[in-house]
Amino acid sequence: MDELETRESLPEALRILLADYPREGWEAHPHFHGLTSYWLERHLGFRRLLPLLQDRARGIIERDAEPEPQMLVRLAGTLLNDLHGHHQVEDHHYFPLLAQTEPRLEHGFALLDADHHTLDAHLHALADRTNAVLKALSENQPPRETAARLDEALTPFARFLDRHLSDEEDLVVPIILHRGVSF
Numbered sequence: 001m002d003e004l005e006t007r008e009s010l011p012e013a014l015r016i017l018l019a020d021y022p023r024e025g026w027e028a029h030p031h032f033h034g035l036t037s038y039w040l041e042r043h044l045g046f047r048r049l050l051p052l053l054q055d056r057a058r059g060i061i062e063r064d065a066e067p068e069p070q071m072l073v074r075l076a077g078t079l080l081n082d083l084h085g086h087h088q089v090e091d092h093h094y095f096p097l098l099a100q101t102e103p104r105l106e107h108g109f110a111l112l113d114a115d116h117h118t119l120d121a122h123l124h125a126l127a128d129r130t131n132a133v134l135k136a137l138s139e140n141q142p143p144r145e146t147a148a149r150l151d152e153a154l155t156p157f158a159r160f161l162d163r164h165l166s167d168e169e170d171l172v173v174p175i176i177l178h179r180g181v182s183f
Helices: 035-063 069-101 103-138 144-179
Strands: none
Touching: 035 069, 035 144, 069 103, 069 144, 103 144
């Protein structure tokens, strides 16, 4: 199953280097520091932002108000903009170079690119739902209903994003460690 919304892990055919470079050994590898550690830290940042945004949405649902709408804007904007930019750099710079470095895993980069397109559709939906909450707040309307729709979108998005990030890490990090790739 290659579809992000139904995939449970990176397909076995794309995990060939992961067997030689399991996650438990990544930090100890000499090629880990620098780009790899920075890139994984960016992924961790996305994983940390989602629950913060979801807590904000749930707080609105529970109180039918948002004491700091700027925080919702900042969290949503950071998540949406940073993810979009991150995917652009990967699609146009890192992935093509890594696919050339390890051609037998080229299908994996096509899979990750397809994930990015799937996630983009979800990012647009999240932006629309975040804007609906902000519109309700700016019009002094109860934002509970719009916040509930945002929360409903965040739950599956968090699952899809984590699946994508994990699969991306399982494909990319072993290549970098194996080949000593630097950008």
